[in-house]
Amino acid sequence: MKIGIYPGSFDPMTKGHLDIIERAACLVDRLIVAVLINPNKKNGLLSIPDRVAILEEATAHLANVEVDCFQGLLMEYAKLKEAQVLIRGLRSTSDFEMEYNMAQINKKLSPSLETIFLMTAPEYAYISSSSVRELVYFKGDYEWMIPKAAFNKVKNIQVEG
Numbered sequence: 001m002k003i004g005i006y007p008g009s010f011d012p013m014t015k016g017h018l019d020i021i022e023r024a025a026c027l028v029d030r031l032i033v034a035v036l037i038n039p040n041k042k043n044g045l046l047s048i049p050d051r052v053a054i055l056e057e058a059t060a061h062l063a064n065v066e067v068d069c070f071q072g073l074l075m076e077y078a079k080l081k082e083a084q085v086l087i088r089g090l091r092s093t094s095d096f097e098m099e100y101n102m103a104q105i106n107k108k109l110s111p112s113l114e115t116i117f118l119m120t121a122p123e124y125a126y127i128s129s130s131s132v133r134e135l136v137y138f139k140g141d142y143e144w145m146i147p148k149a150a151f152n153k154v155k156n157i158q159v160e161g
């Protein structure tokens, strides 16, 4: 059985993430979408349980997709889950530099694990969680960037300013 992990912060999940999940789910038998619990990032938009709940709702139509969260090194988590592949989305050359470095480090830490990059669909190429957070903060329209499940949670967030 081929097990894949699609890790990320998902704060919040975007339509670009959903597109990658739907495509990655066709490549593996079981896809684990894993939310990083990052103790260094205390001021995220959404709590970890909210991020997980959004991902679960937005991927409910995909039978081989499950949602989890993890702390610490991704490679350790991947070993624990007996995953063979990591999935990452690539939007642009600026993504590439960071992703390349991360894939090289991960390969060094766990040589048998492959990172597979999926090119983001052009219609989502300029959507990012950070731009959604900025629009939330400045009260701009971001509904078109995120799945309905995410919008239903994010719209209730009160931001100062």
Ligand code: PNS
Pocket: 007, 008, 009, 010, 036, 072, 073, 074, 075, 102, 105, 106
């Ligand atoms: O959605 P993001 O923020 O781009 O996802 C980044 C993520 C979670 C994939 C990455 O930060 C990660 O794997 N963090 C866990 C620590 C780790 O294993 N880092 C890789 C070695 S430097």
